[in-house]
Amino acid sequence: MFEVIKGALSLGLLWGIMTIGVYITYRILSIADLTVEGSITLGAAIAAHAITRGMNPYLGTLLALFGGMAAGFCTGILHTRLKIPALLSGILTMIALYSINLRVMGKANVSLLRMDNVYTVFENLGLEPTWAIITLGAIGVVVIVCLLYWFFGTEIGCAIRATGNNPYMVRAQGINTNSMIILGLVISNGLVSLGGALIAQNQNFSDIGMGTGSIVIGLASVIIGEVLFGKRNFFMRLISLAFGAITYRIIIAFVLKLGMHSNDLKLFTAITVAVALALPMIKDLLNPPKIVIGEGGQDA
Amino acid sequence: MLRIDGAYKIFNPGTVNRKMALRNVSLSMKEGDFITLIGGNGAGKSTLLNCIAGVYGVEKGSINIAGIDVTKSSEYKRAALLGRVFQDPMMGTASDMILEENLALALRRGKPRGLRWGISNKERETYRELLSHLGLGLEKRLNVKVKLLSGGQRQAITLLMATLKKPKLLLLDEHTAALDPKTAGIVLELTERLVHENGLTTLMVTHNMRDAIRYGNRLIMMHDGRIFLDIQGEEKSKLTVEELLTRFGSASGQEFSYDRALLS
Numbered sequence: 001m002f003e004v005i006k007g008a009l010s011l012g013l014l015w016g017i018m019t020i021g022v023y024i025t026y027r028i029l030s031i032a033d034l035t036v037e038g039s040i041t042l043g044a045a046i047a048a049h050a051i052t053r054g055m056n057p058y059l060g061t062l063l064a065l066f067g068g069m070a071a072g073f074c075t076g077i078l079h080t081r082l083k084i085p086a087l088l089s090g091i092l093t094m095i096a097l098y099s100i101n102l103r104v105m106g107k108a109n110v111s112l113l114r115m116d117n118v119y120t121v122f123e124n125l126g127l128e129p130t131w132a133i134i135t136l137g138a139i140g141v142v143v144i145v146c147l148l149y150w151f152f153g154t155e156i157g158c159a160i161r162a163t164g165n166n167p168y169m170v171r172a173q174g175i176n177t178n179s180m181i182i183l184g185l186v187i188s189n190g191l192v193s194l195g196g197a198l199i200a201q202n203q204n205f206s207d208i209g210m211g212t213g214s215i216v217i218g219l220a221s222v223i224i225g226e227v228l229f230g231k232r233n234f235f236m237r238l239i240s241l242a243f244g245a246i247t248y249r250i251i252i253a254f255v256l257k258l259g260m261h262s263n264d265l266k267l268f269t270a271i272t273v274a275v276a277l278a279l280p281m282i283k284d285l286l287n288p289p290k291i292v293i294g295e296g297g298q299d300a
Numbered sequence: 301m302l303r304i305d306g307a308y309k310i311f312n313p314g315t316v317n318r319k320m321a322l323r324n325v326s327l328s329m330k331e332g333d334f335i336t337l338i339g340g341n342g343a344g345k346s347t348l349l350n351c352i353a354g355v356y357g358v359e360k361g362s363i364n365i366a367g368i369d370v371t372k373s374s375e376y377k378r379a380a381l382l383g384r385v386f387q388d389p390m391m392g393t394a395s396d397m398i399l400e401e402n403l404a405l406a407l408r409r410g411k412p413r414g415l416r417w418g419i420s421n422k423e424r425e426t427y428r429e430l431l432s433h434l435g436l437g438l439e440k441r442l443n444v445k446v447k448l449l450s451g452g453q454r455q456a457i458t459l460l461m462a463t464l465k466k467p468k469l470l471l472l473d474e475h476t477a478a479l480d481p482k483t484a485g486i487v488l489e490l491t492e493r494l495v496h497e498n499g500l501t502t503l504m505v506t507h508n509m510r511d512a513i514r515y516g517n518r519l520i521m522m523h524d525g526r527i528f529l530d531i532q533g534e535e536k537s538k539l540t541v542e543e544l545l546t547r548f549g550s551a552s553g554q555e556f557s558y559d560r561a562l563l564s
Contacts, residue, residue: 151415153417153418154414154415154416154417154418155408155413155414155415155416155417155418156413156414156415157418158397158401158404158405158418159405159413161394161396161397161401162394162397162401162402162405165394165395165396165397166390166391166393166394166395168386168391169391169392169393169394169405170394170405171375171376171379172353172375172379172382172384172392173379173405173406173408173409173461174376174377174379174380174408174409174410174411175376175379175405175413176374176376177376
């Protein structure tokens with residue numbers, strides 16, 4: 001039991017980083033960006049390529065971050081400059097990345113067994129492997145959440161948030177919405193790719209198929225986080241993404257324990273997301289929102 | 301302050317839906333001019349405003365704002381010179397962001413945005429002060445998401461945002477059309493006060509003839525993509541709705557048929 005939760009916690013933290021990336025496009029920019037399916041694998045591929053060639057795993061992981069940013073940039077250019085719809089732009093980059101990822105890895109699956117990775121440092125400090133992952137994952141999540149909380153409070157960050165909300169208004173305030181969309185996609189896919197690199201080093205291999213369905217897992221985590229852990233303020237929202245990803249992993253671990261065949265996992269995830277997306281509606285149906293009007297017509 | 305020379309705008313060129321929305325429109329505004337722009341549906345009022353703002357480019361002709369040729373520059377670049385309020389109260393503000401964030405976005409119009417914090421404490425004081433002048437109690441609601449405010453409040457906020465950083469030209473596109481008469485009146489009074497206090501050069505589209513006559517120092521009427529009437533000075537101040545209708549008839553060779561304008 002404890003082992004299951006520990007495993008879910010470690011995996012959830014790593015997927016949490018990816019989830020934060022998905023959140024930036026899905027909630028902040030209001031774009032369902034399918035690039036992530038390719039950029040998560042790209043991160044894994046770059047890290048695997050770097051590590052198998054004896055590069056420092058931290059440097060390899062950093063390269064994965066840059067690779068994902070480049071992928072996001074491509075989608076951004078397709079969408080803003082070439083006026084291709086966002087969904088299709090993401091699909092195009094995702095498909096292109098399939099070939100690129102094969103090129104980077106050289107084959108469909110690269111093993112990282114018995115090679116030093118980013119977690120080795122923590123294991124050398126005497127931490128048990130899973131705790132090493134949890135430690136690094138938690139540090140990663142906290143650092144990224146703090147950085148993003150700061151960034152989205154700056155002038156540029158505010159401009160990105162406003163762009164996802166009302167692009168007409170943003171242009172009228174002299175902001176280039178195209179640049180803001182590109183920047184958002186770059187940051188998002190950078191994080192997704194970083195997550196992919198960390199996940200590959202956790203599972204000790206990189207596989208060409210590991211990105212399949214990752215957008216759905218990301219969305220599931222975003223929604224679970226929001227539903228269970230609230231939307232109080234921006235900082236809590238970011239933190240709740242990691243909790244959402246962890247909860248998702250716990251759910252998966254339990255259904256596997258209960259005897260679900262792992263081949264059915266993607267079907268299960270898709271249904272979970274469909275239900276989760278419908279949750280606000282179901283909630284309203286079962287329990288209509290109570291409206292309280294306070295003095296002076298202010299919302300109580 | 302504004303000079304438009306021979307502007308043409310054609311929508312859907314080369315298709316059956318081709319529509320010439322502006323036909324050889326030329327207009328010159330002096331600093332401090334407050335023009336009310338009136339005309340029926342499809343007259344080209346909003347198109348003219350959108351062409352000035354850079355939402356659309358013009359097919360022919362040139363647009364010059366405050367001595368800068370902006371004919372080819374994009375919407376967001378022109379925004380540095382312009383303040384804009386739209387017909388739809390939802391369009392001028394970011395509804396999921398809080399009031400002070402919206403104002404902070406507007407305060408930085410035309411300035412390069414960097415990694416400085418999005419709002420400073422000093423600004424908040426200014427916002428509170430300016431909002432209290434609106435008399436809508438908004439100074440206490442800086443942390444409220446704009447989507448929770450009424451259309452009239454949002455339009456007042458958009459107006460404040462458009463003038464927060466003094467624009468070279470203020471463009472108002474039927475900005476009271478979606479409001480109830482009482483709120484529309486409040487917003488119009490506020491408009492006049494802000495225009496007067498800041499000495500703003502203003503171009504206001506309206507469908508209301510009375511408002512068009514009452515506000516501003518110059519009245520322009522458009523029909524079928526052309527400017528038909530241009531009345532200013534003393535002539536404008538003596539203008540009546542009846543006279544305006546007659547003059548439009550003789551200038552355009554047809555009766556002004558625009559129910560909404562007549563009824564209001």
